[in-house]
Amino acid sequence: MAVTTTRAASGARPAGVGVAIAVMAAIFAIAPLLGIYPVFLMKVLCFALFACAFNLLIGFGGLLSFGHAMFMGTAGYICAHAAKEWGWPPEAAILAGTAVAAALGLIVGVLAIRRQGIYFAMITLALAQMVYFFCLQAPFTHGEDGIQSVPRGKLFGLLDLSSTLVMYYVVLVIFLAAFLLIYRTVHSPFGNVLKAIRENEPRAISLGYDVDRYKLLAFLLSATLAGLAGATKAIVFQLASLTDVHWTMSGEVVLMTLLGGMGTIFGPVVGALVIVGLENYLSAFGQWVTVITGAIFVVCVLAFRRGIVGEIAAWWARRGH
Amino acid sequence: MTEIFGISTQALFGQLLIGLINGAFYAMLSLGLAVIFGLLNIINFSHGAQYMLGAFCAYFLLELAGVGYWWSLLIAPLVVGITGIIIERTMLSRLYKLDHLYGLLLTFGLALIFQGIFTNYYGSSGQPYRLPEEFSGAFNLGFMFLPKYRAWVIAASVIVCASTWYVIERTKLGSYLRAATENPAMVQAFGVNVPRMITLTYGFGVALAAFAGVMAAPIYQVSPLMGANLIIVVFAVVVIGGMGSILGAVITGFGLGIVEGLTKVFYPEASNTVIFVIMVIVLIIRPAGLFGKER
Numbered sequence: 001m002a003v004t005t006t007r008a009a010s011g012a013r014p015a016g017v018g019v020a021i022a023v024m025a026a027i028f029a030i031a032p033l034l035g036i037y038p039v040f041l042m043k044v045l046c047f048a049l050f051a052c053a054f055n056l057l058i059g060f061g062g063l064l065s066f067g068h069a070m071f072m073g074t075a076g077y078i079c080a081h082a083a084k085e086w087g088w089p090p091e092a093a094i095l096a097g098t099a100v101a102a103a104l105g106l107i108v109g110v111l112a113i114r115r116q117g118i119y120f121a122m123i124t125l126a127l128a129q130m131v132y133f134f135c136l137q138a139p140f141t142h143g144e145d146g147i148q149s150v151p152r153g154k155l156f157g158l159l160d161l162s163s164t165l166v167m168y169y170v171v172l173v174i175f176l177a178a179f180l181l182i183y184r185t186v187h188s189p190f191g192n193v194l195k196a197i198r199e200n201e202p203r204a205i206s207l208g209y210d211v212d213r214y215k216l217l218a219f220l221l222s223a224t225l226a227g228l229a230g231a232t233k234a235i236v237f238q239l240a241s242l243t244d245v246h247w248t249m250s251g252e253v254v255l256m257t258l259l260g261g262m263g264t265i266f267g268p269v270v271g272a273l274v275i276v277g278l279e280n281y282l283s284a285f286g287q288w289v290t291v292i293t294g295a296i297f298v299v300c301v302l303a304f305r306r307g308i309v310g311e312i313a314a315w316w317a318r319r320g321h
Numbered sequence: 322m323t324e325i326f327g328i329s330t331q332a333l334f335g336q337l338l339i340g341l342i343n344g345a346f347y348a349m350l351s352l353g354l355a356v357i358f359g360l361l362n363i364i365n366f367s368h369g370a371q372y373m374l375g376a377f378c379a380y381f382l383l384e385l386a387g388v389g390y391w392w393s394l395l396i397a398p399l400v401v402g403i404t405g406i407i408i409e410r411t412m413l414s415r416l417y418k419l420d421h422l423y424g425l426l427l428t429f430g431l432a433l434i435f436q437g438i439f440t441n442y443y444g445s446s447g448q449p450y451r452l453p454e455e456f457s458g459a460f461n462l463g464f465m466f467l468p469k470y471r472a473w474v475i476a477a478s479v480i481v482c483a484s485t486w487y488v489i490e491r492t493k494l495g496s497y498l499r500a501a502t503e504n505p506a507m508v509q510a511f512g513v514n515v516p517r518m519i520t521l522t523y524g525f526g527v528a529l530a531a532f533a534g535v536m537a538a539p540i541y542q543v544s545p546l547m548g549a550n551l552i553i554v555v556f557a558v559v560v561i562g563g564m565g566s567i568l569g570a571v572i573t574g575f576g577l578g579i580v581e582g583l584t585k586v587f588y589p590e591a592s593n594t595v596i597f598v599i600m601v602i603v604l605i606i607r608p609a610g611l612f613g614k615e616r
Contacts, residue, residue, distance in 0.1 A: 064425070115604070126560065127601070134594070254429075258426065291433070294432070294434035297429060302416075305423070
């Protein structure tokens with residue numbers, strides 16, 4: 001997908017980005033101390049991680065997956081099941097969920113990268129719907145009820161996650177680690193080849209790159225991190241439900257990334273913050289939230305394609321150069 | 322009672338009929354998607370929502386104005402088609418120079434808006450739509466009873482699909498359309514008003530979805546989310562068939578409906594997923610789709 005915001009990712013100097021990441025980490029680190037509800041912040045962090053994983057694929061690989069909920073949801077179910085039914089410690093349960101999401105990502109990736117563009121989106125959506133029906137019918141997911149009251153347990157047998165603040169900082173560490181991994185990936189030679197494929201696939205092929213392998217790796221990494229987000233979310237909210245595998249969730253992550261800025265490092269985080277905040281404050285309005293979500297989609301596509309961070313970066317670039 | 326493979330023929334033909342009905346809707350919807358995609362290069366994500374709008378339009382006409390089924394069959398596609406034309410003129414037309422995925426995102430947003438508004442007023446439960454008098458009763462085919470309305474749905478769907486195919490493949494207007502699909506700039510240079518053709522094509526595709534919605538109203542209930550899950554299956558149908566040909570879309574639609582019906586008889590647990598499984602197999606064997614051409 002021809003993303004209009006390549007500057008935002010590459011224009012800022014690495015040192016500046018390093019400072020920005022440190023500022024972001026500091027803001028999140030002190031936010032609960034300033035009286036912001038930690039459970040809300042954890043929700044933001046989980047969705048921010050989910051959106052960053054998604055952005056890796058669309059923003060840097062040009063692949064629009066419309067089925068990313070399947071990785072988040074499946075990882076959530078596996079993690080919740082492992083923690084509750086098998087009594088696994090949280091770190092093992094999260095790893096199990098993430099691993100299953102990775103395996104699923106490998107299978108879906110192999111199938112989906114056989115087609116490009118619009119077909120890619122439709123295939124991922126259809127496969128996600130298949131996973132949804134599986135989760136609806138499989139006995140271990142408990143259908144409409146979901147897996148409830150998942151124990152948070154003790155991380156490495158030391159940190160008691162039932163304390164909200166301890167849980168919060170664990171989630172923050174997971175998020176920052178994944179964020180840095182994505183940042184590193186995007187700025188590695190691998191990330192550059194990925195961007196080359198996004199811009200001009202035939203040329204990348206003619207330069208001798210095995211395009212399918214790069215796409216598959218990007219898909220795998222994105223699915224794995226989306227799974228990490230889902231597994232963490234299951235431990236945080238002690239719940240794994242059908243909501244997380246439904247196609248509306250796939251749409252939501254697209255929206256977060258689009259609103260924040262596709263192909264920018266910080267865009268998905270900003271987008272997740274705005275959308276989760278919006279849903280939190282508008283939850284009393286019921287179905288109107290769906291209408292507002294749809295309206296944001298339409299406005300973003302028509303007038304605001306660079307997203308919040310993309311617009312800021314473009315403004316900064318105009319001013320600075 | 323006669324049996325085949327341990328299944329009563331009555332159940333078999335019953336499910337086959339249901340499959341054929343579902344197939345009729347798959348065919349009509351994937352046909353609309355294929356027509357729109359051909360000229361606009363956009364996957365119309367709001368197709369399911371527009372199908373729902375058609376059904377609600379018929380419902381309102383009957384409940385509020387007392388306008389019956391036959392007039393609805395004409396008015397609803399017209400009304401929804403006009404809203405489609407407005408959407409194309411005001412929004413979609415700004416996106417043609419951009420990546421095609423933006424069209425998908427825009428129509429996804431529109432689908433959320435339509436579905437959200439109707440869910441707000443009608444919840445997720447369905448409203449019943451009265452079957453017209455003349456369709457009560459059934460034909461006795463000897464081996465099974467065929468309800469009159471279901472026979473009409475299949476017949477009407479075949480007629481609509483066949484005439485669309487005829488217009489596009491066999492008339493002068495259709496030849497312009499096919500030419501514009503191949504090379505819009507060249508067709509424009511010959512003095513054909515391509516932008517207007519694009520607008521009307523989108524309106525027609527959307528009207529087709531609304532027509533299917535009116536047809537569906539007496540069978541399935543009229544509900545805000547009736548199109549949401551259907552459209553994903555139709556996407557899979559489109560991937561299986563490939564969007565290269567009109568005939569391909571129609572055949573794939575009916576065929577997969579029947580396969581789904583048969584699955585319900587022999588292995589009911591898989592009936593929800595069988596189409597997706599077929600999609601996976603097709604992707605492995607023939608990535609371009611059964612009737613598609615690689616491009």
